[in-house]
Amino acid sequence: MANQINLETLALHAGSAPDPTTGALLTPIYQTTTYVQEAVGVDKGYTYSRAGNPTVTALELRLAALEGADFATCFSTGLAATTALFLGLLKGGDRVVVSEAVYGGTVRLLREVLAPFGVAVDFVDTSDEKAFADSLNRGPAKLVFIESPANPTLKLTDIALAAQLSHAADALLVVDNTLLTPALQRPLDLGADIVLHSTTKFIEGHNATTGGVLITRDSALNDRFDYIRKATGAIQSPFDAWLTLQGVKTLPLRMRQHSENALRVAQFLSAHPKIERVIYPGLESFPQYQLTQKQQSTGGALIAFEVAGGTQAGIDLMNSVKLCALAENLGAAETIITHPASMTHSSVPIEQRVSAGITDGLVRLSVGLENPDDLIADLEQALGSNAALAQQA
Ligand code: PLP
Numbered sequence: 259m260a261n262q263i264n265l266e267t268l269a270l271h272a273g274s275a276p277d278p279t280t281g282a283l284l285t286p287i288y289q290t291t292t293y294v295q296e297a298v299g300v301d302k303g304y305t306y307s308r309a310g311n312p313t314v315t316a317l318e319l320r321l322a323a324l325e326g327a328d329f330a331t332c333f334s335t336g337l338a339a340t341t342a343l344f345l346g347l348l349k350g351g352d353r354v355v356v357s358e359a360v361y362g363g364t365v366r367l368l369r370e371v372l373a374p375f376g377v378a379v380d381f382v383d384t385s386d387e388k389a390f391a392d393s394l395n396r397g398p399a400k401l402v403f404i405e406s407p408a409n410p411t412l413k414l415t416d417i418a419l420a421a422q423l424s425h426a427a428d429a430l431l432v433v434d435n436t437l438l439t440p441a442l443q444r445p446l447d448l449g450a451d452i453v454l455h456s457t458t459k460f461i462e463g464h465n466a467t468t469g470g471v472l473i474t475r476d477s478a479l480n481d482r483f484d485y486i487r488k489a490t491g492a493i494q495s496p497f498d499a500w501l502t503l504q505g506v507k508t509l510p511l512r513m514r515q516h517s518e519n520a521l522r523v524a525q526f527l528s529a530h531p532k533i534e535r536v537i538y539p540g541l542e543s544f545p546q547y548q549l550t551q552k553q554q555s556t557g558g559a560l561i562a563f564e565v566a567g568g569t570q571a572g573i574d575l576m577n578s579v580k581l582c583a584l585a586e587n588l589g590a591a592e593t594i595i596t597h598p599a600s601m602t603h604s605s606v607p608i609e610q611r612v613s614a615g616i617t618d619g620l621v622r623l624s625v626g627l628e629n630p631d632d633l634i635a636d637l638e639q640a641l642g643s644n645a646a647l648a649q650q651a
Pocket of ligand 1: 405
């Protein structure tokens with residue numbers, strides 16, 4: 259079904275049928291921990307909601323279909339999904355190769371929580387084929403974990419090439435597809451083994467829930483993720499799964515509009531004299547623009563940029579916006595502006611931040627669904643009132 263029906267239709271219908279007892283069109287919120295058994299050892303597929311819940315199952319079937327997969331396991335947050343991935347597939351002494359620019363919480367989990375258990379972690383620039391291949395040749399690796407585009411530098415990794423290199427080294431390839439979603443990029447079709455999302459972001463899309471998911475075409479991997487979720491107690495709540503089921507209905511529409519708005523804002527910023535550097539994968543000036551066109555359907559919703567005048571000028575801009583929300587999140591209907599160095603990536607060691615290009619002056623904009631004219635007007639007024647720049651002038 260996943261390969262025959264279009265994404266917009268799957269986003270509305272995959273995984274849910276009218277409720278057989280009442281005809282309710284929407285999958286109900288099964289707000290229950292307990293399921294009565296017909297006899298000892300005879301149940302209807304559910305026993306206790308830490309192991310599984312019908313509302314969560316409906317979301318899993320829908321998200322799997324959107325990524326062109328058969329299986330998904332939903333978690334309470336994106337990091338709970340990342341934790342289950344690593345706990346489920348790694349043990350002390352194993353090595354994992356990771357893109358050097360990834361979400362800061364992923365770095366913290368690997369460095370501070372898993373490394374003390376003996377997991378070896380190599381952060382490498384996976385956009386550089388030679389550095390990537392050298393890292394895989396240095397010794398056996400169980401997993402390769404990449405983010406493309408990377409948060410917040412938006413550097414791309416060639417996913418098909420990453421799959422080839424990982425498989426040649428007998429490693430599984432995991433892609434964090436949070437920034438683009440299956441509406442704009444489908445890593446399993448490019449050869450990845452597992453896709454991870456923080457559904458907190460574009461998938462739910464309304465700043466209303468936290469959630470995470472692991473998606474795969476391999477039933478043994480899926481069984482492992484389900485088992486680890488039950489064993490560690492990291493399942494998503496039925497209410498959050500239900501809200502996510504509503505949010506995901508408009509995912510393809512929203513991602514198209516997010517991308518259109520982001521391109522307009524990126525063009526505005528590129529032409530602005532007070533902006534020093536704009537990074538947006540949908541701009542022809544983006545250094546990996548060819549790769550954008552090869553593996554993504556648009557440039558996405560995120561823009562990174564630096565304001566002329568350095569770090570203080572960037573901070574002044576973030577303090578001067580009125581419509582854009584200064585916040586830690588990304589991927590929602592409302593536009594969010596973030597200072598990665600002090601917010602989302604503050605737990606990444608300074609050397610890794612510098613090597614990954616996360617400068618202190620970098621500003622990240624998650625472009626929302628407002629009219630782009632209003633966003634541009636907000637940025638224009640904020641740049642006009644920029645104290646550091648005014649002093650320079
Ligand atoms: N992956 C990416 C790319 C993220 O940006 C985030 C959070 O910002 C996560 C994973 C973790 O997700 P959560 O905040 O839902 O735990």
